[in-house]
Amino acid sequence: MRAAFYEKPGPARDVLQVTEMPDPTPQAGEVRVKIATSGVNPSDVKMRMGTGSAVSQYARTIPHSDGAGVIDAVGEGVPAARIGERVWVWNARWNRAFGTAAEFVTLPAEQAVKLPQGTDFGAAACFGIPALTAWQAVETDGGVEKDQWVLVNGGAGAVGHYAVQMAALKGARVITTVSSPAKAAHAKAAGAEVIIDRKQEDVAARIKDVTGGKGVARAIEVDFSGNIAWLPSVMADYGLIAIYGSSEREAPVQFGPSILGNIGYRFFIVYNQPKAFRQRAIAGLTDLLAANRLQHSIAATFSLAEIAAAHEAVERGATIGNVVIEL
Numbered sequence: 001m002r003a004a005f006y007e008k009p010g011p012a013r014d015v016l017q018v019t020e021m022p023d024p025t026p027q028a029g030e031v032r033v034k035i036a037t038s039g040v041n042p043s044d045v046k047m048r049m050g051t052g053s054a055v056s057q058y059a060r061t062i063p064h065s066d067g068a069g070v071i072d073a074v075g076e077g078v079p080a081a082r083i084g085e086r087v088w089v090w091n092a093r094w095n096r097a098f099g100t101a102a103e104f105v106t107l108p109a110e111q112a113v114k115l116p117q118g119t120d121f122g123a124a125a126c127f128g129i130p131a132l133t134a135w136q137a138v139e140t141d142g143g144v145e146k147d148q149w150v151l152v153n154g155g156a157g158a159v160g161h162y163a164v165q166m167a168a169l170k171g172a173r174v175i176t177t178v179s180s181p182a183k184a185a186h187a188k189a190a191g192a193e194v195i196i197d198r199k200q201e202d203v204a205a206r207i208k209d210v211t212g213g214k215g216v217a218r219a220i221e222v223d224f225s226g227n228i229a230w231l232p233s234v235m236a237d238y239g240l241i242a243i244y245g246s247s248e249r250e251a252p253v254q255f256g257p258s259i260l261g262n263i264g265y266r267f268f269i270v271y272n273q274p275k276a277f278r279q280r281a282i283a284g285l286t287d288l289l290a291a292n293r294l295q296h297s298i299a300a301t302f303s304l305a306e307i308a309a310a311h312e313a314v315e316r317g318a319t320i321g322n323v324v325i326e327l
């Protein structure tokens with residue numbers, strides 16, 4: 001099979017190569033997926049750079065956790081009826097060396113989830129990380145409730161865009177931040193009620209104004225270190241901040257406003273979702289897909305040979321939506 005790989009951390013063009021490798025054989029309990037699309041996420045870029053929360057410990061790594069395609073072979077114990085099934089995959093490159101940037105991936109059968117009819121492989125390349133992260137951010141700790149004010153920081157991001165939609169679909173009143181008119185339009189189409197340009201406006205003042213001084217019941221945070229200075233000031237009493245990203249690895253938290261406001265801080269990583277939670281997330285996402293309730297956002301597509309350019313596009317962070325490689 002053709003596959004992209006790296007053997008040491010470093011800049012995309014220095015370390016990513018495309019080569020022929022043996023086709024993998026599914027072991028007991030596994031399926032083999034013929035990959036149609038491979039999603040590139042910020043975490044794949046950080047792992048390849050060696051700067052993420054988790055670095056690859058393998059001699060050779062095929063990157064990317066997300067992807068979609070068709071099951072073309074099964075290992076012992078997996079029903080042959082699954083051959084031909086259209087699937088999306090999760091955690092393909094988590095605690096495993098070989099991810100989806102290849103013509104085939106083998107992985108435990110439960111990590112290949114049946115795609116509802118009508119969902120295409122481009123969209124499905126982005127479910128494992130962006131969609132499941134958004135679902136967890138919205139549903140963690142009892143979940144967002146109808147009519148609650150919810151802040152989604154970065155509502156035009158890959159995760160943020162799904163979080164806006166999922167919170168709005170639950171009937172929450174979504175406030176979101178963006179940094180350009182194009183991103184504002186993207187977040188509005190996703191269902192955000194209030195859109196704040198974080199580069200032009202005083203975000204905390206606008207949130208307090210919009211919520212009549214009460215603040216938001218929930219915040220979904222893409223940049224903990226960037227926003228923690230003002231976040232406690234916009235939280236309603238007993239509010240919860242669900243944190244999935246941070247531009248810096250350390251940030252001071254104000255004790256006074258946090259304890260006086262009974263604020264909860266929920267850090268989480270989608271790779272390590274508790275099993276029961278992941279099952280609920282997959283079922284919830286499948287329902288939304290089957291009912292065609294979600295908008296998907298593919299910012300750019302690349303070929304496998306262009307994988308370095310695809311990684312660079314994610315690094316620049318200028319895209320609105322996901323970067324996808326088509327095999």
Ligand SMILES: NC(=O)c1ccc[n+]([C@@H]2O[C@H](COP(=O)([O-])OP(=O)(O)OC[C@H]3O[C@@H](n4cnc5c(N)ncnc54)[C@H](OP(=O)(O)O)[C@@H]3O)[C@@H](O)[C@H]2O)c1
Pocket residue numbers: 041042043129130133153154155156157158159160177178179180183198222223226227243244245246268269270271317321
């Ligand atoms: N914990 C997890 O399991 C998990 C899962 C997925 C992703 N992540 C992490 O989450 C981050 C975002 O991932 P992504 O795929 O959604 O990336 P993305 O598509 O590049 O989106 C990031 C968004 O965040 C916005 N943003 C950046 N700094 C911000 C700030 N200080 N305040 C408000 N908005 C800000 C950006 O828009 P503007 O700068 O233009 O406003 C952009 O729209 C990455 O760091 C990624 O590693 C973590």
